[in-house]
Amino acid sequence: MTKTVHHWIGGRTVEGTSGNWGPVTDPATGAVTTRVALASAAEVDAAVAAAREAYTSWGTSSLAQRTAVLFRYRALLDARRDDLAALITAEHGKVHSDALGEVARGLEIVELACGITTELKGELSTQVSNRVDVAAIRQPLGVVAGITPFNFPAMVPMWMFPLAIACGNTFVLKPSEKDPSAANLLAELAAEAGLPAGVLNVLHGDRVAVDALLEHPDVAAVSFVGSTPIARHIHATASANGKRVQALGGAKNHMLVLPDADLDAAADAAVSAAYGSAGERCMAISAVVAVGAIGDDLVQRIRERAEKITIGPGTDPASEMGPLITRAHRDKVASYVTGAAAQGSEVVLDGTGHTVEGYEDGHWIGLSLLDHVPTDADAYRDEIFGPVLCVLRAETYEEGLAIVNASPFGNGTAVFTRDGGAARRFQMEVQAGMVGVNVPIPVPVGYHSFGGWKDSLFGDHHIYGRDGVHFYTRGKVVTTRWPDPADAPAGVDLGFPRNH
Numbered sequence: 001m002t003k004t005v006h007h008w009i010g011g012r013t014v015e016g017t018s019g020n021w022g023p024v025t026d027p028a029t030g031a032v033t034t035r036v037a038l039a040s041a042a043e044v045d046a047a048v049a050a051a052r053e054a055y056t057s058w059g060t061s062s063l064a065q066r067t068a069v070l071f072r073y074r075a076l077l078d079a080r081r082d083d084l085a086a087l088i089t090a091e092h093g094k095v096h097s098d099a100l101g102e103v104a105r106g107l108e109i110v111e112l113a114c115g116i117t118t119e120l121k122g123e124l125s126t127q128v129s130n131r132v133d134v135a136a137i138r139q140p141l142g143v144v145a146g147i148t149p150f151n152f153p154a155m156v157p158m159w160m161f162p163l164a165i166a167c168g169n170t171f172v173l174k175p176s177e178k179d180p181s182a183a184n185l186l187a188e189l190a191a192e193a194g195l196p197a198g199v200l201n202v203l204h205g206d207r208v209a210v211d212a213l214l215e216h217p218d219v220a221a222v223s224f225v226g227s228t229p230i231a232r233h234i235h236a237t238a239s240a241n242g243k244r245v246q247a248l249g250g251a252k253n254h255m256l257v258l259p260d261a262d263l264d265a266a267a268d269a270a271v272s273a274a275y276g277s278a279g280e281r282c283m284a285i286s287a288v289v290a291v292g293a294i295g296d297d298l299v300q301r302i303r304e305r306a307e308k309i310t311i312g313p314g315t316d317p318a319s320e321m322g323p324l325i326t327r328a329h330r331d332k333v334a335s336y337v338t339g340a341a342a343q344g345s346e347v348v349l350d351g352t353g354h355t356v357e358g359y360e361d362g363h364w365i366g367l368s369l370l371d372h373v374p375t376d377a378d379a380y381r382d383e384i385f386g387p388v389l390c391v392l393r394a395e396t397y398e399e400g401l402a403i404v405n406a407s408p409f410g411n412g413t414a415v416f417t418r419d420g421g422a423a424r425r426f427q428m429e430v431q432a433g434m435v436g437v438n439v440p441i442p443v444p445v446g447y448h449s450f451g452g453w454k455d456s457l458f459g460d461h462h463i464y465g466r467d468g469v470h471f472y473t474r475g476k477v478v479t480t481r482w483p484d485p486a487d488a489p490a491g492v493d494l495g496f497p498r499n500h
Contacts, residue, residue: 003034007043007204008031008187010050011197018043022177023204027093027323028313034091039205044172044212047203051143051170052218054198054272054350059140059168063117066166073162073193076128078188084154084182089314091179092153093322093363094277097153106158107358108446109464113162119469120167129499132481138473140168141220141244145213147234149226150176150325151280151385157183157425159450160223165199167472169220172201174213178325180204205333215236221471223463224248225282227383228409228455234474235458246471247458248451250280250383251411254404255285255440256426258397259292261416265438267301269416273440274389275309276369278321279333283412283434283441287373287380287390289400299371302389303348306367312356315463323356323363324386330363333386336379337368343377345370351387364481375403397422405431414440433457474494 001059005024007014016037024034040049058066077084085099092099112119122137146160147160153175163172175183187202187406203209213219214237221244224234231249238245257266257271273285290298312319334352341347351366365387373380373390380390394400404413414436415426423437436442444465451462461471483490 003181005034005036005204006185007037007039007047008184008200008202009043009047009198010201011191013184014046014203014459016043022204024091024178024180025326025363026384027325028315028356028362030327033180036177036204038177039203039209039212041208041212044203044205044209046218047172047201048143048213048218050198051172051201054143054196055140055170058165058170058196058199059142061168063120063467066168067114067116069190069194070110070116070162070166073190073195074107074110074114076189076193077103077110077186077314078384080185084185087181087185088153089322091152091181092325093357094280094314095319095322096317098277098322099314102152105443106155109158110162112446112464113166116163116166116469119466120473121281124446126203129481131483132479132499135478135480137478138167138469138477140473142169143172143219144169144221144223144472145172145174145219146223147174147210147213147226148176148179148224151277151282153179153182154186156225157186159225159458159468161200163464163468164472165195167393167469169472170199170201172203172213174203174205174209174221177206188346210234211237214243215241217241219243221245222247223471225463231458244471245459246451246461246463248463249458250382250409251282251284251452251456252287252380252407252409253283253285253412253414254287254407255414255416256287256397256400257287257291257294257298258415258417258419258422259294260418261294262418263301265297265300267305268414269414269438269440270302270389271305271309273414275306275321278324278365279387280325280385281441283443285425285440286388287392289392289394289403291394291400292398293370295391299348299369299391302391303369306349306369309367311354311364311366313359321387322368324365325363327363329386330365333365333384333388335388336382336384337370340370340373340377342380342498343379344372344374345377345379345390359441375406397425399427402480403425404480405429411456412436412442412452414438414442428434433462459482
């Protein structure tokens with residue numbers, strides 16, 4: 001162990017005082033390389049207090065001041081892309097190119113925040129009544145918190161705090177304790193860009209810290225991305241404490257492949273979307289529904305491609321897929337494959353015995369492919385969050401659509417077809433928040449919003465985009481009347497106000 005990660009509170013590193021520490025592992029070697037401070041409730045209070053104090057000036061700062069900081073921040077992030085990506089690879093395990101992609105997608109939201117002036121433009125209606133004008137404006141909430149997952153330690157925080165602080169809020173970020181270092185670098189670069197102390201705070205911890213944030217009277221809103229059970233807990237607890245909540249949960253993303261689809265393109269997409277980042281993506285394709293007689297051909301093409309994927313440490317440029325985040329998670333993912341045949345699936349590829357020479361203690365697992373998967377099998381029902389792809393069969397479009405819509409999750413989905421009418425019908429009839437047409441991972445660009453339906457979202461707002469701006473602000477309507485000095489006194493009128 002060579003490194004300790006502390007909190008970032010009030011614009012500086014603050015050593016943990018709880019006495020509780022969490023291990024951070026290099027997934028490629030299995031070695032514990034770092035320890036991270038786990039916050040107590042008192043440390044949560046300190047972080048929120050720093051954010052509350054900073055809000056007194058940041059909340060009334062000009063848009064010009066905020067965007068000047070954000071433009072400088074964007075430039076610093078761009079210059080330090082490789083450093084951020086290296087931290088992600090070291091603690092998460094994903095390959096360097098994938099980590100760079102994560103940073104790039106986070107930068108999109110920083111760029112959106114740089115243009116916050118247009119997003120916060122109000123509305124004005126003049127002369128709605130005699131010398132009466134009505135204006136609608138949006139104002140910040142105060143102190144807001146973000147609780148983010150291990151699979152995107154830089155991107156998901158950047159989906160939250162840049163927009164929140166651009167809108168005038170101050171922020172307390174609680175990243176995953178499994179890969180905490182990227183969050184600290186994000187905060188340090190923000191300070192270097194001129195962000196005032198206390199506007200962005202990073203608090204490391206486990207459930208103690210999470211529950212303290214959810215219950216804290218000075219936290220006005222909570223953003224969360226993670227599993228459905230935790231999202232449900234976040235939503236219920238924070239809402240019960242009077243907070244605004246957006247809680248993005250789990251997923252079981254389906255790809256419907258129609259008989260007229262380009263099967264080579266569909267197989268390429270299925271492999272890329274199922275096994276990229278070792279399947280540790282909430283937008284990963286984890287279920288392919290093959291319609292009609294194409295199933296055997298499609299499965300064979302997926303298998304041929306999957307067998308050629310190079311698995312190794314994320315620092316090796318030849319690696320296309322890295323290890324899983326922890327040994328425990330690796331074992332859990334493997335259990336879905338080892339138990340698949342007993343539950344009626346055909347195991348086409350079994351990656352559970354995969355190892356990497358020279359890295360035998362890493363959290364390795366190969367690519368697994370299951371065919372003819374029953375809808376009541378654990379591998380289909382659960383969010384595995386690993387490189388396991390399930391293939392289901394359907395005779396017709398209607399049967400395939402029914403399979404997709406019967407899932408309790410509704411995060412992302414895709415259809416592969418050459419038929420524009422079928423594609424349009426799918427995008428209107430499927431019950432999911434994000435839909436791809438011949439696009440396997442339909443993550444929206446930054447100026448649209450990201451979010452699912454059903455058990456993939458708790459709360460009313462999707463994340464980033466216009467929904468993000470609305471989540472981090474609240475509306476106010478101002479009605480004004482400036483009577484002419486020559487007007488006669490209006491007099492007392494107890495009747496209901498009328499426009500005239």
